[in-house]
Amino acid sequence: MLGVIYAILFYIATAIIVVGVAMRVRTYARTPAPLKIPTTPAPTTGWGVFWRMVREVLLFQSLYKSNKWIWLFGWMMHMSLWLILARHMRYFIFESYWWIDAVQFVGTYASFTFLFGLGGLLIRRFAVERIRYISSPSDVLMLLLLIGIGASGSLMRFVTHTDIVSVKAFMLGLSRFHVGHLPSDPVLLVHLALVITLMIIFPISKLMHAPGVFFSPSRNQIDNSRDKRHLAPWAAELEK
């Protein structure tokens, strides 16, 4: 019974996140940038822009220039997130790859840095007057949601332990449209419920920053306006 409910929820959530993100990304990709607005100094070649992007996504370069505390907490949180997700890959694929095995060890501890970063961000949200001013309830709830996921996950990993093999079987089953048995461990159910929530709100929330960053004209444009003419389709109409 539990298995069926969670299976349905997982299918719905997966559909929402996949279709939702795809639709948003399609809108971003199709909306033209009428003018050249890279924040300069900007790279003058495509490769240069690629590296600028890599630095932004992997190192949070601009954030580092901006505020060392936010950078520290934010960067820790995100890098831990990638490690955790890599570690989670073992639930979704049959055979493990060497890189998934490789992150198992560090990944274990990533849950601490994940929670540490989130805690720091949450404290700042209340402690720093300026950030408190700009925060909406959703900003706080988002952090609490991630903390909830991280905390329930860590609980399973380090305290209560759950039947990982069954979880894996259940998740693999879902990918073959087969609803199997899900262990009725409450911590696991909380973990999964929160993850489902995260997936559902992803395309309608600020979490769209993840794909959004790649579409930001001030970061992804090449500084070559004197060499190559840039013209949006709707602007070309004006010339007729």
Next chain:
Amino acid sequence: MPDGAEEFRKMQHALDVPCLKPGAMEGVQPFKAKPEHQEKVGMPGELIPDWKEKALEKMAELGEKNRAFKVYLDTCVKCGACTDKCHYFLGTGDPKNMPVARQDLLRSVYRRYFTFAGKYFPWLVGARDLTEDVLEEWYSYYHQCSECRRCSVFCPYGIDTAEITMAAREILDTVGVGQKYSNEIIGKVKEVGNNLGLNPKALRATLEDLEEDLEEDTGLAVRLPLDEKGADILLITPSADFFAEPHIDGLLGYAKVFHEAGVSWTISSYASEAANFGLFIGSYENMREISLRIRKAAEDLGVKRIVFGECGHAWRVAYSFLDTLAGPFDFLDQKYPIPQHILEFTWDEIQKGTLKFDKSKNDDIRLTYHDSCNVARASRMGDMPGGQFEIPRNVIKAVCNNYFDMDPDTIKESTLCCGGGGGLLTDDLMDLRIKGSSPRMTALQDVTEEHGVTHMAAICAICKTQFSKVMPKFGYEMDSVVSVHQLVSNAIILTGSNDGESAEEETSDE
């Protein structure tokens, strides 16, 4: 000693973050445009009856036409990194002058009408209805942003509040609420050719007077040609260069450089304005119309090159947008950058060795340099990224012995706006302008204490006017702001000039 007014107290440090003072700048607004100003920019004369529908329609349209608008509204995570980066926030403490809070004034409405979360859970995501009060609030705080892009440098996604400000101003214009200063000026450019409304006759007379002065000073026929067909170079310069101080000394500097370089050049009376206020109000159509005047002037005069004078926002529109708005410029000589900045021209000539200087002519000055915001963060000079920082400094160092940079966190890409950019250079915003300039002024006061700096050079017509107005409030003479080409003009040695000292210099040089 300050020319009047009380001296402003210096902040402890240029980037000191104030405590929040909610409402400190509430209701501060520039004068609204009259129907006749609105008409000239193609906007309704007063608030239209169905303003709400039209405003939302415009917002939807911008979301479809401008990727930046859409992506920036969606991606902000409220991390707060930008909150202490705006000079208007630093100077006023009003939380709505924090870049993200400024964006939120519009984002809250966008969310309410265009996002799932805002439609069904407005309280959760800070969404709100569009009301007349909101419109007034927009008018107020979107005219407390100088579109300087400092916030964009520090945002992890490069979110540029200037883009939101421009969009908001365009929405306001569309429903009939425009700003008098910007819209009146755009009207003048379209009618007369420049922001000042200086007609061709008056312009000719001004230039002739200046030529006489130049001849008296140098003994040479250094020319300031107007509407001369067949000249090689068309100079497009801010009209303030024709009459305001210290701008005018910069213009004389360009003339001397062109003279010494031996090129033929001309100013156009039809396109006698570099500044393009269409940028400030976020109107592509107006910006395009003004830019097309430059294209037409270049075609009519049959020039081979276009060079821009010292002006910040103008250089942004020229460097980044001119080809988009008025290109392709295939009728110009492709060997040269299109368009070229006067500093690129001068620096090229210096490197070629065409220009000779007597640096001691600037020895009475201990100088620092203010990177103008739109040159620094929205354009480039030369071939390398960052040329917009190096080339002006290279030229300055070639003509001036005593040069000192300000605090590294307040120059180059992190430069602070002068406080008067983006359409705010109007007397009805004087209080805001003074407060907004205080971070820059504090950084200046620091180098004055440390290195005895007396003067600050700038390459933007707005910066120059703004500083000459506000510097007296901070204990400087109003002529402490100088044009870079004014320094060039002071130091340049013109071949064959009757200026006693420089002639001597020249012979001893050879």
